[in-house]
Amino acid sequence: MGTPSLQDFQDQVSELLLRHRSLLDVLSKNGQSSASVNRSVAKAITDCGCIELHATKQTFAPGLNLEEAKETVRTHVQGELCENCREVISTELGRNLFYMSALCNLLDINMDEVVQKESQKCSTLGLFNMS
Numbered sequence: 001m002g003t004p005s006l007q008d009f010q011d012q013v014s015e016l017l018l019r020h021r022s023l024l025d026v027l028s029k030n031g032q033s034s035a036s037v038n039r040s041v042a043k044a045i046t047d048c049g050c051i052e053l054h055a056t057k058q059t060f061a062p063g064l065n066l067e068e069a070k071e072t073v074r075t076h077v078q079g080e081l082c083e084n085c086r087e088v089i090s091t092e093l094g095r096n097l098f099y100m101s102a103l104c105n106l107l108d109i110n111m112d113e114v115v116q117k118e119s120q121k122c123s124t125l126g127l128f129n130m131s
């Protein structure tokens, strides 16, 4: 079995969405699951310690090209996710995707189109306009 398309996934979510049919319910679950993603990343830093966050002020001169900017702008991440944290964070991201998909279903928005539009925007805007 190949990877399901976003439309397949949306249909699947739609069938499962009996308990969370209310828009209000889905909105709060969507926010909650998004917060859980951030929390799982924070726990990889503070509980597990497999990655470290060393944040400093970003300084980058105007007029840099993409390659120069990639050299200069820091991610502030040190280390790599361990297997366990990768698993936990991936699960939370999937859960978040589930509720995002549920939200799209309730509002009759096609996720494939959302991705397509955003991708087009990325390719036309370029690096520094994505904020």
Ligand SMILES: [Zn+2]
Pocket (backbone or CB within 6 Å): 044, 048, 049, 050, 051, 081, 082, 083, 084, 085, 086
């Ligand atoms: Zn870890």
